[in-house]
Each structure stands twice: as C-alpha cells, then as structure tokens.
Amino acid sequence: MLHSLAKIVSFVFHPLLIVTYMLVLLLLVNPYQFGVYSIAEQWKFVLLVFLSTFIMPAFAVFMMKSLNMVKSMQLHDRHERIGPYIITGIFYLWMFINFKGNPLIPKPFTIAMLGATIALFTAFFFNNFTKISAHAVGMGGLAGMAVINTVYFNFDTFTLNFGFLGLFEVSTNFVLMAVVILAGFVCTSRLLLREHSERQLYGGLAVGFAAQFVALAFMY
Numbered sequence: 001m002l003h004s005l006a007k008i009v010s011f012v013f014h015p016l017l018i019v020t021y022m023l024v025l026l027l028l029v030n031p032y033q034f035g036v037y038s039i040a041e042q043w044k045f046v047l048l049v050f051l052s053t054f055i056m057p058a059f060a061v062f063m064m065k066s067l068n069m070v071k072s073m074q075l076h077d078r079h080e081r082i083g084p085y086i087i088t089g090i091f092y093l094w095m096f097i098n099f100k101g102n103p104l105i106p107k108p109f110t111i112a113m114l115g116a117t118i119a120l121f122t123a124f125f126f127n128n129f130t131k132i133s134a135h136a137v138g139m140g141g142l143a144g145m146a147v148i149n150t151v152y153f154n155f156d157t158f159t160l161n162f163g164f165l166g167l168f169e170v171s172t173n174f175v176l177m178a179v180v181i182l183a184g185f186v187c188t189s190r191l192l193l194r195e196h197s198e199r200q201l202y203g204g205l206a207v208g209f210a211a212q213f214v215a216l217a218f219m220y
Contacts, residue, residue, distance in 0.1 A: 006189035018138035033106040078131040085124040092117040119211035133204035139183035140208025
C-alpha cells in the first residue's frame with residue numbers, strides 16, 4: 001500500500017512537472033501580473049510550458065529507451081541520467097532565454113525559470129559523483145519560489161473560486177507551508193522506494209532551494 005502510494009506521489013510530483021506547477025501557482029496567487037483575471041485565460045501559455053518542460057523532454061527519454069540508450073524511463077542508474085539532463089537543460093535554457101526581457105512574462109516566473117535551469121545544471125554536475133535526487137531538487141525549487149514570492153513579491157492572500165462552493169480566501173503563508181509539507185511527502189516517497197539516500201535527498205533540496213535565490217540575485 002505504502003509502496004504504491006509512494007509511486008503515485010513520485011509520478012504526480014515528477015521533476016519535469018515542477019516548472020508547470022510553478023507557473024500554475026503564480027497564476028493562482030496573482031493572475032494580474034500575467035495581464036489576466038484568472039488562470040483559465042492563460043491556458044495556452046500553461047500548455048506551452050507543459051509541452052516544453054515535460055512532454056518534449058519526456059519524449060526524448062522515451063526515444064532513448066526505444067533505442068536502448070537507457071534501460072528504463074525511471075533512469076535508476078545515475079549514468080543513464082547524463083543524456084536526459086543535457087536534453088532537458090537545453091529546453092529549460094531555451095525557455096529562459098525567450099522569457100528574459102519579454103514584457104508579457106512577469107519577473108517572478110522568469111526568476112523561477114532561471115532558478116530551475118540553474119538547479120538542473122547543478123544537479124547534472126553533482127550527478128557525476130552521486131545520484132542526487134531530481135525529485136528533491138524540483139521540490140526544493142518549488143519551496144524556494146514560494147518563499148521568494150511570499151517575501152519579495154508579497155501577496156498576503158488570494159481568492160480561489162470553487163464554483164457553487166463559493167469563494168475562498170487563501171493565505172500565501174498557508175501555500176508556503178503546504179509546499180514544504182509536500183516536499184516532505186515526496187522525499188519520504190523516494191526513501192520508501194529506496195531510490196535515494198537521505199544525503200542525496202537533502203542535497204537535492206538544498207540545490208533546488210538555493211538555485212532560486214541565485215536566480216533572484218541575478219534578476220532582481
């Protein structure tokens with residue numbers, strides 16, 4: 001039961017999905033910075049980011065699996081992660097270059113994208129020595145982004161519309177706590193699946209979290 005739940009958590013919070021989650025979170029907290037009134041008005045942009053940061057890198061790994069360049073889509077061996085890291089890094093870097101200086105893309109998301117790119121290449125470097133957890137890197141980055149947007153781009157509360165259930169006012173501090181708890185669930189899941197050691201998970205969290213602040217220092 002726990003093993004199956006750990007697999008589901010690992011899939012739902014796959015590292016390649018984190019950038020999309022970052023965008024969705026920023027749109028929920030403050031859609032006005034994207035020039036819209038609700039996240040639904042930016043569905044095309046969300047789809048673009050999803051395709052560029054998840055579908056295309058995942059398809060590249062699928063092709064590598066089909067060509068027997070890697071043994072599985074899960075990339076259990078750290079040496080198999082070298083190619084996927086490079087391919088994904090190219091997509092991330094391309095996205096950041098297109099976002100940087102674009103007046104239609106708000107600075108908080110550009111910073112988050114740069115942070116994700118820095119974290120990915122840093123993880124690629126450490127992957128030469130240890131199987132650093134990409135899941136932890138992603139969740140650390142999501143937590144770092146949540147902290148930055150609570151402290152530097154502060155919006156105390158935002159409103160969620162649940163249709164017939166009504167409107168709910170949510171604190172950004174609650175979102176930050178939720179992200180930290182989710183990071184704990186994800187890392188615990190990786191331990192239960194015996195994919196990583198505690199050291200590899202803590203290292204991943206540190207890399208992802210710090211990368212967001214490096215990006216902030218560069219862009220702010």
